[in-house]
Amino acid sequence: MKIQDSELSNYDIAVSLTDVSKTFGLADTSVKALKSVELKVYCGELLLLVGPSGCGKTTLLSVMAGILDSDQGIVDIFGVRVDKLSQAQKTSFRRQYIGFIFQQFNLIPTLTAAENVAVPLLIIKTPYSKAVKKAREILAMVGLGERTEFFPTQLSGGQQQRVAIARALVSEPRLIVCDEPTASLDGDTGKLIMDMFRTTALNKDRAIVVVTHDNRIFSYGDRIAEMLDGRIVNVHKNNRELIKEQ
Amino acid sequence: MLRVALQMLIGDRSKYITLVSGLAFVSLLFIQQGSVFCGLMLRTCRPVESVGAKIWVADPTLQSIDDSKPLIDTDLTRVRSVDGVKWAVPLFLRQVQVRLKSGKFQNVRLFGLDNASLVGRPGKMLVGDSASLNAPDAVIIGKAESERLENPQIGDTFELNDRIARVVGIADVPRDFLSNPYIYTTYDRALQYAPRQRKQLNFILVEPQIGLPIQQVVDNIKKTTGLAAYTEDQMRWLTIGYYMKNTGIPINIGISLTLVFVVGMAIAGQTFYAFALQNERYFGALKAMGTSSFTLVKMILLQSLTVGLIGYSIGTGAGCLIGWVNQGNRLAFFTPYQLLLISFSITIVICMLASLISIKRVLQLEPAVVFRN
Numbered sequence: 001m002k003i004q005d006s007e008l009s010n011y012d013i014a015v016s017l018t019d020v021s022k023t024f025g026l027a028d029t030s031v032k033a034l035k036s037v038e039l040k041v042y043c044g045e046l047l048l049l050v051g052p053s054g055c056g057k058t059t060l061l062s063v064m065a066g067i068l069d070s071d072q073g074i075v076d077i078f079g080v081r082v083d084k085l086s087q088a089q090k091t092s093f094r095r096q097y098i099g100f101i102f103q104q105f106n107l108i109p110t111l112t113a114a115e116n117v118a119v120p121l122l123i124i125k126t127p128y129s130k131a132v133k134k135a136r137e138i139l140a141m142v143g144l145g146e147r148t149e150f151f152p153t154q155l156s157g158g159q160q161q162r163v164a165i166a167r168a169l170v171s172e173p174r175l176i177v178c179d180e181p182t183a184s185l186d187g188d189t190g191k192l193i194m195d196m197f198r199t200t201a202l203n204k205d206r207a208i209v210v211v212t213h214d215n216r217i218f219s220y221g222d223r224i225a226e227m228l229d230g231r232i233v234n235v236h237k238n239n240r241e242l243i244k245e246q
Numbered sequence: 247m248l249r250v251a252l253q254m255l256i257g258d259r260s261k262y263i264t265l266v267s268g269l270a271f272v273s274l275l276f277i278q279q280g281s282v283f284c285g286l287m288l289r290t291c292r293p294v295e296s297v298g299a300k301i302w303v304a305d306p307t308l309q310s311i312d313d314s315k316p317l318i319d320t321d322l323t324r325v326r327s328v329d330g331v332k333w334a335v336p337l338f339l340r341q342v343q344v345r346l347k348s349g350k351f352q353n354v355r356l357f358g359l360d361n362a363s364l365v366g367r368p369g370k371m372l373v374g375d376s377a378s379l380n381a382p383d384a385v386i387i388g389k390a391e392s393e394r395l396e397n398p399q400i401g402d403t404f405e406l407n408d409r410i411a412r413v414v415g416i417a418d419v420p421r422d423f424l425s426n427p428y429i430y431t432t433y434d435r436a437l438q439y440a441p442r443q444r445k446q447l448n449f450i451l452v453e454p455q456i457g458l459p460i461q462q463v464v465d466n467i468k469k470t471t472g473l474a475a476y477t478e479d480q481m482r483w484l485t486i487g488y489y490m491k492n493t494g495i496p497i498n499i500g501i502s503l504t505l506v507f508v509v510g511m512a513i514a515g516q517t518f519y520a521f522a523l524q525n526e527r528y529f530g531a532l533k534a535m536g537t538s539s540f541t542l543v544k545m546i547l548l549q550s551l552t553v554g555l556i557g558y559s560i561g562t563g564a565g566c567l568i569g570w571v572n573q574g575n576r577l578a579f580f581t582p583y584q585l586l587l588i589s590f591s592i593t594i595v596i597c598m599l600a601s602l603i604s605i606k607r608v609l610q611l612e613p614a615v616v617f618r619n
Contacts, residue, residue, distance in 0.1 A: 058617045067534050067613040088538070095536025102616055106531040110257020111250065122247050123537050179617045 005164040013076075014175055014207035015064055017042035020073030022059055033059040034070065035230040041175075044204040048221030048238075049211045057211040060177060064209060065098050065177045066090040076167060078174055083125040095123055099168030103180035105160045113139060113163045114148040120171040138166040141200055158189035162196065169201055176201060182217055185219040194220040247537065251545035254525060261524075265553040266560065269593055272510030273561025276503060276589045277581060283499040284585060285578030287554045290489045292422035293355065295364040297337065299451035300460055302365055302481045303467055306474045310488035311481065312424070316445035321473060325450050328470045330463035333457070335360035337449040338436040341426065344395065344616070345405040352394050354429045355422070356406070358436020365451055367430060374400055374415025379432055385411040387409060388419035388428030395427050406439035421576065423489065432555060455593035507592060514600035516549065522604035534613040546604045554597035558590055 022034040033056045041047050041064075049057050062068035063075060066082045067090075075083040079098065085093060099120075107116045117135035122128065136148045142162040144155075152160055161181060168176050179199075184191030194217045202208055210221065218224060219238065226234040256262055293311050294302070303325050305315040325334045338358025343351045359366045359379070365374040368386060378384055383403075387395060398404065398413045405411070411431070419428045431439065437446050452475070454463035460477050467475040476484060490496050519542075529542060569579040 062614040062617055065534070067616075091533075091536050091538050093536075094534065098536075100531070100534050100616070102531065104527070106616055108250070108254060108525055108528050108531075110253050115250070115253070119250065119532070120535055122250060123532070123535060123541075128249055 002079055012043050013040055014043045014078060015039070015047070016074070016076040016208070017060075017064065018074040018076070020060075020063060020070045020075060022056075022063060022070050023066070034063065034228050037073070037230070037232055039225060039232050039235070041207045041209055043174075043207055044202065046202055046210065046220065047223045048218060048224045049209060049227060050213070050215075050218070051227035055214075055227040057227050060227065061177050061179060061211050062211060065100065065175075066094050081244045095120075096171075097174045099171065099173035099176040101161070101164050101168045101176065101178040101181050103183045105152070105164045105184075107160055107163055107167075111154050111157065112149045112151055113144060113166075116152065116163055117166045117170050118165060124171065135166065138170045139163070142166045142196060156189075157185050158192060161185060161189075161193050165193070165196055165201060174206055176206065176208045178208065180212055180214070181210060182212065182214045185215055187203055190214060190217055211216075247541050247545055248534075248548050251548050252552060254528070254545075255521075255549040258521065258524070261478055261517055261521050262553070265514060265521075267559045268513035269510065269516065269554055269557025269596065270560035270564070272506055272513070272596065273558045273593050274564045275506040275561075276527060277562055277565025277585065278568060279499055279502045279506065280585045280589065281565065281579045281581040282577070283495065284582055285531045285580040286423060286495055287486045287489065288580045289421060289423040291485045291580050292420045293339065294429075294478060294481045296368065296419055296428070297357070297451065298369065298478070299337075299366065300454060300478060301364070301452035301464055301467070302476045302478070302611075303334070303450035303452055303471070304448070304474050304476075306472065309475050310485040310486070311535055312341075313488065314339075316443065317450065317473070318445055319447055321471065322447065324451055324471045325452060325467060325473070328463070328467050330455050330458045330466050332453040333363075334450050334452045335363055336433050336447050337366055337436070338433055338440070338446060339448045339449050340440050341424070341442045342406060344411075344427075346396050347402075347404060348396060353424075353426045353574075354427050355424070356436055356439060357428065357430045358433040358439075359430060360451075361432045361434055364432070368417030368419055368428075370418040372416045372418050376415060376417075376430075377428045378414035379430065381412075381414055383410050383412045383435075384414040384431065385435075386415040386417050386430040387413055388417050388430075390421040391427040392416070393423055394562075409443055411439065421429055423579075425576075441571075492589060507596065510593075510596045513600060514553075514596050515603060518600040519603045519607075521549075522607045526607065529608045530611050530613055530615040533608075533611060534616045539609055542608050543605050546601050546608060550597040550601035550604075551594070554593050558593040561593075562586060562589060569570060592609070607617050 015223045017039045020034055020037040022035055037060060051057055063070045070083055093155050114132050114135045117138055118131035121131035121134060139145055139148050142165055144159060144162055182193055197208055198220060221238050223235055223237050225232050305317055306372050308314045322334060322336055325331060340356055341353050342356045344354050345351055357366060364376060364379060372389055400413055403412045454460050464475040464477055566581060569581055572579055
C-alpha cells in the first residue's frame with residue numbers, strides 16, 4: 001500500500017507519541033522497555049535522545065521508525081497512525097518516509113558506495129542507472145564524489161558513515177532516525193558527521209532523531225530528550241545560538 | 247533489487263565458489279553415476295539391438311535375452327504360418343566357450359544365423375564380408391572385446407566345442423553387459439559349436455508383412471502359437487527389466503545417488519545458512535528500509551537459482567566430458583536427455599530446500615535487529 005503525500009499532515013509536528021509502552025518477554029522475565037512515553041518531534045528539528053544504556057532509547061527509536069510495534073499508545077508520524085498500520089503498510093510507509101542511519105553503518109560490503117546509496121531507490125523500483133546517477137550526486141553532496149566506486153572496506157569509518165547518510169537522504173525521507181551515528185567514529189569525525197546532519201540533511205520539512213551516548217555532540221541537537229528507565233524524564237531546548245557565540 | 251541480490255552473492259567469493267563447486271560436484275556425480283547406470287542397462291540389450299529383428303519369438307518363460315528356454319524346431323513352422331508373418335528364421339544364441347591358441351578358455355556369445363538369409367548378421371563389417379560365413383568353419387568376430395580372443399585376424403583359428411573355427415571377418419559390434427566377445431556363424435554350424443542339448447532353437451526372428459502394425463502381428467503370434475512374442479523395443483525393456491530386478495546395480499547406484507543428494511543438501515544447506523547468517527544484518531537493514539518480505543524471498547531464490555544453474559552447467563559439462571573422453575572404451579556411459587532433466591530437477595530441488603533455511607530466517611528477522619549491535 002502506498003501512502004499518498006496528501007495523507008500526511010502539514011502540521012509542524014513530525015512525530016507524536018502518546019502514552020506509548022512496550023514490554024519485552026513474558027510474565028516474570030518481562031522487561032518494560034517503554035513506560036507511557038509522551039514525545040513530540042517537530043519538522044525542521046534535530047532531536048537528540050539521550051540516556052544511560054538500557055533506558056529504552058533504541059526501543060523508542062524503533063517504535064518511532066515503524067520497525068517495532070508498541071503494546072499500547074498512539075504513534076503518529078506526519079499525521080499517519082503508524083500503530084494502526086498493517087506490517088505491509090508499515091513496510092511501505094518506511095520505504096517512502098523514513099531514512100535510517102545505523103551505528104555499524106550496515107553498508108553491503110559487496111556493493112560500491114554509489115550502489116549502497118542507491119539501494120533505497122532500487123527498493124522503490126527506480127531503474128538501476130537512474131538510481132546510481134542520483135546516488136553519485138548525493139555522494140558528491142556529502143563530499144565523497146571521488147569515491148563513488150569504492151567498496152565500503154576501502155573507506156574510513158567517517159567516510160562509511162557519510163555514505164550511510166547519503167543512503168538515508170537519497171530517497172528524500174521526511175524523518176531520519178539515527179542510532180548512535182558517531183559511536184564508531186573519533187571525535188573530529190563525529191563532529192563532521194553532525195555538521196553534515198545540520199547542513200545537508202536537515203530542512204524545514206524534515207525531522208531528524210538521533211539516539212546517542214556521545215556528549216561531545218549534544219550541542220548539535222535543537223532539543224535533547226533525556227530518557228531514564230523507559231520514560232522521557234526531561235526535554236530541554238538547546239540554545240544553539242548561545243553555544244555558537246561561546 | 248535482484249541485481250543487488252546477485253552482487254551480494256557473487257561478491258562473497260568464498261561462499262559463492264563453495265556453493266557453485268558443491269552443486270557442480272553434485273551434478274557431476276549425479277550425471278556420472280546416472281550415466282554409468284544407464285550405460286550398463288543399455289549394454290544389457292545390445293545383443294537385441296545388434297540382431298535388429300522387428301519381432302522376437304521365444305518360449306513363454308523367457309526372462310531376458312540371456313536367460314531363455316529353447317523352443318522345439320516345429321515352432322518355427324508354426325510361427326511361419328501365423329497371419330501377418332512375412333518370414334520367420336531361427337536364431338541360435340548362447341554363451342559358449344572358446345579354446346584359444348594359447349590354450350586358455352574364454353566365454354563368448356555365439357550367434358547362429360539362418361543359413362540362407364544370415365538375418366541378424368552384423369550391420370557394419372570392419373574387415374571381410376558377412377557373405378563369407380558360407381565358407382567352411384567360417385566365423386565373424388566382433389571387434390569389441392576381441393582382445394579376450396587374443397586379437398585374432400582374418401584366417402586365424404580357434405576351437406569351439408573341439409571344432410575348428412576360422413575368422414573370415416571382423417565386425418563393428420558394441421560392447422555388451424557381460425563383456426564377452428561376439429562370434430557369428432551360420433545356424434547349422436552354431437549347433438555344432440555348442441554342446442548338444444535336447445532343444446537348440448532359442449529364438450525365432452520374424453518380419454511382419456508390409457503395412458501391418460507390428461503389435462498386431464505380435465498379438466497374432468502369441469494367440470496362435472502360445473509362444474511369447476515381442477517387438478524389438480519390448481525385448482529390450484524385458485532384458486533391462488530382468489537385470490534391474492535380478493542384479494544389485496539399481497540398489498548400488500541408488501545408494502550412491504541418495505548419498506549424492508544428501509551430501510549436496512549438506513553442502514548447499516550449510517553454505518546457504520552461513521550466507522544467511524553473515525548477511526542477516528544487511529537483510530535486516532533492507533527490511534528496515536522498506537524492502538518487502540516478498541522481494542527478499544525473490545532475492546534469495548534468485549541467488550539460489552543462480553548458483554544452482556551455474557553449478558549444474560559446470561557439473562553436467564564435466565560429466566558429459568567424462569562420457570565423451572571415454573567413448574568407445576570399456577566404461578559403460580550413456581547420458582539420455584531424461585537424466586539431464588532429472589539431474590537439473592535434483593539440483594534445483596537441493597537449491598530450493600537449502601534456500602528455505604535462508605528464507606525462513608529472513609522472514610522471521612525483525613527489522614529492529616539493525617539497531618542491535
